[in-house]
Amino acid sequence: MNALLLAALILSPWAPEKETISVERGEGDAWSFRHTGAKNWCVNITDRLKVVPGDRYAMKCDTSALGDADGRFVMNVCLFAADGTAVDWQFANERIKPGRKVATDFVVPAGVAQMYARFRGDGPAAAKVNAFSLERVGSVFPEGYVAPQEPELAAAAQRDFETRDTFDGDSGMTESLRGRRGFFIRDVAAGGKYRPIAEADDFVFEVKRSVADDSKVFDVTLTEKTGRDRAVSLVYAVALPDGSITWHETMRKSETFTLGERQYNVSQGEAGRGRLARWPFGAVTCGGSGFALGIDPEAPALHRFGANATTRQLYVVFDLGFAKEHPAAHFRFRGFTFDGAHGLRGALVAYRRLFPEMFRVRCEKHGLWTVMDSLKTLPGLEDFGFRFRGRMGEIGFDDEHDYLTFRYTEPSTWWVSLPKEMRGKPYTLQDGVEMSEKLAAQGPVEMKTALAQATPPRHAQAWKTSVILDEDGERVGRKCKQSWCEGVIWALNSAPGIGGHGAMNDFRAKIAPELFDARYPEPFPKGLDGEYYDSAEMYMTPWCDFNRAHFAGMDTPLVFDRDSKRPAVWKGMIAYEYIREASRLAHDKGRLALANCTPIKWWFLVPFLDVPGSEVWWVKEKEDRVLWQPMDDEDFMFRRAMCGGKPLCFLMDAPFDHFTKEMTEKYFQRSLAYGALPSFFTWHGVTTFVNNIYFKRPDCYERDRPLFKKYVPLCKAVSEAGWQPINAITESATEGVITEQFGELGHGGVYATVFNLTDKPVKALIKVKTAATRIEELVTGTQVEVASGALALDLPPETVRVLKVLPEGTEPKLP
Structure with missing residues (x-):
């Protein structure tokens, strides 16, 4: 054994x-x-x-x-x-x-x-x-047990046995919680069990309860009384009625279970228990009714949801750290019901109703995103459908072409280049410290103009205030050699409150709130159009910041380190506080916010964004060719659902020497199926971006120009119509074929995308839920007949069709 x-x-x-x-x-x-x-x-x-x-x-x-x-x-x-x-x-x-x-x-x-x-x-x-x-x-299985061979049944059986006596993944916790409701607390550092919050004498627990929009609101403040470092998990549990429990995991997957518990999390490394809920809500159907708990986007904390068949509870867990520098944690959530017949989609409809501001669409005209330095020399510019620009060098040109221009910052990082005389020679991280100290001593730190980026001395003074410390009290940084920087990259806490009021911190150095009036002097959309946050989910930043000088500057709750149980700042809340405040400043000026690299694992940045986007890598290099590995349906649906009707933008990163025209069409078709907006960037595996930037390579964009002209207008039309959680138009009756609705019936153009997820051709049967008898298919430009409430489509592998419902007497035309 x-x-x-x-x-x-x-x-x-x-x-x-x-x-x-x-x-x-x-x-x-x-x-x-x-x-x-x-x-x-x-x-x-x-x-x-x-x-x-x-x-x-x-x-x-x-x-x-x-x-x-x-x-x-x-x-x-x-x-x-x-x-x-x-x-x-x-x-x-x-x-x-x-x-x-x-x-x-x-x-x-x-x-x-x-x-x-x-x-x-x-x-x-x-x-x-x-x-x-x-x-x-x-x-996890008892001796002699033979697991089912069918994959889904085998996975369910494993979860049952693995979690049969667990609560939130910990064994021996179920007896004290069985059938109970309310708040419970657990001392994680001491390895204790859950106890009712009323028994926690070392905490002051305050909860303001109210009812709003047919939901129960819980506004919670938990304060540690002793001043000691603490690591706790706080649970709120809803007692479920009798009957089978169905856990709604994704837009297309629900599971009825009678043993153990179910959660759906993404890894958060060493932050808290290392797990974060995939969705902003957790939902079950039980006894014929849908029950859900959901986080308020304005007051989050590290959280996860679960359903437990042994304790018969739906619950939410918050991982909270406390220190004398930050003794209180405030967060807010709601309990609500929904139409369980629609699974997670029904819960999303209810959640959207409770938090409409999270899904507010401020930018109604959509198009492709580009980070090209210049578009002036790109021939046939109108064919590519650009709308959003991540560079500021051509603001007047952008205004003439109705492009929206965004000012670039990258939260939580400072790239420090070596002096010319040191490049190509050995150096240490301590050399990076000395360089940064010298820059900080230079001054002055004022911005040259309202549109300018921070100067190195300004960055360096912010570094002194904002640099993240590891568990040993050492500055977090590493040596780097990229086409744009040979030197050191430092990890910074970019929350606006770091260092106290008026401090030169990373947020102030980059965002410069004092310059917003000068930065945005004219009415939108004239001039600069908003703020752009690169690397929004902070791939270079450690999960935890142990710098105690930063604790008091955080508005959101602390977490604890998974291994040491010491209090720390979770990088998720660093990104949250930076983007929330910067976007509020932009919105107050009637401007917009664009971000790269979100939503991927975090849902809680999108509420403050107007143009969420990501660089994507859908190919893998293998010798002198690339393998096609596109985003899967589950990941795509998470991004689509969290963005709602907002534009969902992509920049494809690929080695374009081997990225074929067929791959471009696959990329466009898959994006169209989910109402996304597909564009291109470069390949990070080459020595310099310049060698591989797509829109500087006529061999690529001229080859693909007909595909842009065919698919981008469709992508824009579908995206602008707005994704709907529940498809009231069509339903797929063919395995491996999905269909999604864009636009509301009775409110302009209404589309249904149909996509073959498989690598084989299929004859798809699509049920039509409306009374329409005339439907135009826009990809092939043909009219499709509806017979007996259904239509048939021949779909090659990974192929999309776009159906537009046409009222009687309407002449079909492309958007």
Whole structure:
């Protein structure tokens, strides 16, 4: 049962530049590695091992620093199906800082047959590995149990057994909660059990209850009385009526269960318990009624939802940290009912009604997004359908062409370039500290103009106030070598309150609120049109900021570190406070807010955005070609649902030497199916962006020009009509074929997209729910007949059709 799996370590290193990574074996099982390059790397520790779903494993690692090398990395396992297909490349992720012992437990998911362990990282890193082990320590299934073979049933059975005596993933918690409702608290640091909030003498608990829009409002403030550092989870639970419980997980997936619990989370690393709810609400159907709990976008905290069949509860959990510098946590949520017949879509309809401002559409004319420095020299500009620009160099030109221009900032990062005389030579992170200190001493820090970016001295003074500290009190930064910066990138807390009123912090350095009157002197849309936040979900920033000087400057609740249980600032709330305040300033001036890289894992930034967007990577390089790996339906539907009727913009990043015209059409068709707006950028794998920027390559954009002219007008029309959570027009009766509605009946153009998700051609049967007998198909430009309340479509693989409902007497025409 507990036998060590590893007979030998294979220690197979990989990096794009092979000479930058090396592995050396030591005495016994000890070994070391060193990576000196600026790009990503990995060391495969084990060969692929055969595993059984439901088995529990323990993985441990003991490392020490290797000389004066800096850099952190992660330990994880890579999962594969029986046919060798990759299932998850980043399972059981654990962050490693050399000099610490790290341990994690995990359960092999359903559908997994093989796995291997590895280290991976980005940029320079080195460590001596004193010991590593990976052991099977048990199974979630009782001895002799035979799991179902059908994948969905096998996954459900595994969840049942894995969670049969758990609450929020912890065993032994169900008895004290069974059938109860109200607030409960758990001391996570002490490993305690849940108790009613009334028994928590060391906290002051205040809840303002009210009723609004047929929902129950809970406005909560929890204050720690002793001044000690604390780590707690606060639960609010709704007691469910008798009957089966159906948990609504995604727009297309619901599950009825009688054992264990269900949650749907995304990883948040070391923040809190490391789990965040995918959606802003959790929803079940029970006893014929729909019950839901939802977070108020104006007052969030790190949260997750769950439904438990043992305790018969729908619940929400908040992970909260407390310190003398920040002793109180305030957040707000609602309980509401919905039409359970529509599953999660019904819950979304109800949630949208409660929080209409989150889904408010301020920009009614849509189009493609571009970050090109100049569009003046691009021939046939009108063919590409641009609308949103992430560069400010041609504001007058943009006004003439009805483009919206946004001012760029990147929250939470400061890229510090080496002086010319140091480039190409060895340097350390301490060199970056000294450079930053010298810049901070230079001054002055005033902005040159209202449209300007912050000067290096201004950034440096903000760095002194805002730099994030790790658990050891060290500044968080790393060496970098990119086409735009060879030097150091620092991680910063960008919340507006850091350092107190009037402080030169990262928010003030970049946003410069004092200059908004000068920045936006004319009525919209003349001049600059809004603020643009790059890297909105902060991929370069650690999950937790331990800088205690930052605690008091946070408006939102603290969290705690998953391992040490120490209070910290969660980077999700850093991004939230930066974007919320900057967007409020822009909206007060009648301007808009655009962001890159959201929504991906976080739903709570979109309420303050008008143009959400993301760079996307739908291809994988393999030797001299690329493999098509598009965004899946579940991910796409999350983004679409959170954006509602707002434009959902993409920039495709790809090695365009190998990105074919057929791939462009697939990209356009899939985007059209979900009402997204597809554009292009560059490929981050090349030495410089200039070599691969799509709209600087006539060989690409001239080849694809006919596709832009065909698909972009359709994408704009569908997007502007506005996605609807419940499709009242069409319903697919064919497996693997989906259909979504855009526009409301009786309110202008109404469209239904139909998309074949599969890699095989199908003859799709689409049920028509309206009385319409005349429907125009806009992709092929043909009229489709409705017979007996249905229509048939021949759909090649990954192909879209757009149906427009035509009132009698209306002549069909393309939008």
